[in-house]
Amino acid sequence: MKKLLVLSLFLGFLTMNAIAQDHKMDKxxxxxxxxxxxxxxxxxxxxxxxxxxxxxxxxxAIKNNSSLTKDQxxxxxxxxxxxxxxxxxxxxxxEQQTKYKEMIEKKMKDMKDHKQ
Numbered sequence: 001m002k003k004l005l006v007l008s009l010f011l012g013f014l015t016m017n018a019i020a021q022d023h024k025m026d027k028x029x030x031x032x033x034x035x036x037x038x039x040x041x042x043x044x045x046x047x048x049x050x051x052x053x054x055x056x057x058x059x060x061a062i063k064n065n066s067s068l069t070k071d072q073x074x075x076x077x078x079x080x081x082x083x084x085x086x087x088x089x090x091x092x093x094x095e096q097q098t099k100y101k102e103m104i105e106k107k108m109k110d111m112k113d114h115k116q
Contacts, residue, residue: 038096047091055084
């Protein structure tokens with residue numbers, strides 16, 4: 001029985017580690033997807049990369065701030081996302097803005113479905 005418990009804990013740890021690694025890869029994959037699907041110009045890619053460089057550490061700081069409650073964390077992330085989106089929309093075409101909004105909505109829905 002103890003062996004089964006230890007094995008279960010070990011498998012759980014491996015699963016959580018794999019999920020964490022997938023999450024890290026998701027960020028870079030997301031950035032690539034945005035650039036590809038929106039068909040960003042080289043100038044837009046430069047501006048997008050600058051936004052990413054500016055905002056990713058801010059999102060990570062919120063995520064790693066253990067003094068925040070889950071609701072505070074969500075609130076701060078949403079405020080930061082809105083701020084970033086305003087800057088992003090400054091250099092996206094109206095068509096790209098629409099496509100980006102659709103991508104975000106799909107990503108949010110997928111994340112919500114994944115949590116259930």
